[in-house]
Amino acid sequence: MCRVRSKLDHTAAIRENRRAAVVVNTKSRRGRKHFAEVVRLIREAGFSPLGVFPVDDPRRLRDRLDEALGLGPDLLIVGGGDGTLSSSIKHIAHRDVALGVLPLGTTNNFARSLGLPLTRQGAVRVFTEGKVADIDLGLCGDRPFANLASFGVSVEVAGTVKPWLKRMAGRAAYPLTALTILPGHTPFRAFITVEGRRHELLTHQLNIANGRFHGGWQIASDISIDNRNLVAYQLGSGKRLRLLGETFLRATTGKWRSLAGGPFVVGKEMLLETDPPMAADIDGEVRLMTPLVIKTVPNGVRVMVPQGFVDT
DSSP, rough: OOOOOOOHHHHHHHHOOOOOEEEEESHHHHHHHHHHHHHHHHTTTOOSSEEEOOOOOOOGGOOOOHHTTTOOSSEEEEEEOOOHHHHHHHHHHTOOEEEEEESSSSSHHHHHHHHHHHHHHHHHHHHHHEEEEEEEEEETTEEEEEEEEEEEEHHHHHHHHHHHHHHHHHHHHHHHHHHHHGGGGGOEEEEEEETTTEEEEEEEEEEEEESSSTEESSSSSTTSSSSSSSSEEEOOOOOOHHHHHHHHHHHHOOOOOOOSSSSEEEOOOOOEEESOOOEEEETTTEEEEESSEEEEEEEEEEEOOOTTTTOO
């Protein structure tokens, strides 16, 4: 592991030296549409990028990230949705470089968890006026993740949600797609073991969150991406009508709940077993099968955040 500066020194270096590299997912409609604009905004903020790397083939994202990091930036600016940003986090974990987030996705859960502005101008302003913080990294099996590992209906949603629906409906595209899949979906039994206690539930959908948001709505009012804990929760039960009701409620109101007042299991490390075995949707990528150990890696990655972000 390389030597890592203090966060204060790292913040000062970004502000004074403006050493940044830029990677933007231009495969997505928003990335392609706004690519020239975000590069212009970054330059106007006083950065002369060491390199600018558009990515029009997701299979080349890793190569472009490696090229950008090879230039030795203090700040790696990445534009894209949650999948792109989650992939980027894997590359900078435990390294002496901070991630600068340009939210160009549909739901932008990771950016929301950091309290970032969702406008391009506001996001770039954080690079000059914000601070470096270190946040928790999720680990599902051997796969790092930023926001969420989920099981059940969401796995099918991730593979079937239509790009045109995402363009038209935005973050509502995911619950709307879930409503079409649910009538034919079979519930499963999940067993979550935390600190020696085993929790059993029957559900169509189980989420285990590192971040604060899912589908663009806050999971609970007192959850954090920097508190060393994961939060597991189900949507509905084994009954389709209950899940339909909760999905509709979250899609239309984004109702906040306290961790103390909802059906949540909280812990630093969880053993998840399911019957039958289930595939995991890890920040939008369907990988691995249960049983799985899911845990947090405290202060696993550095990011640029607004000054008001509570860094623990």
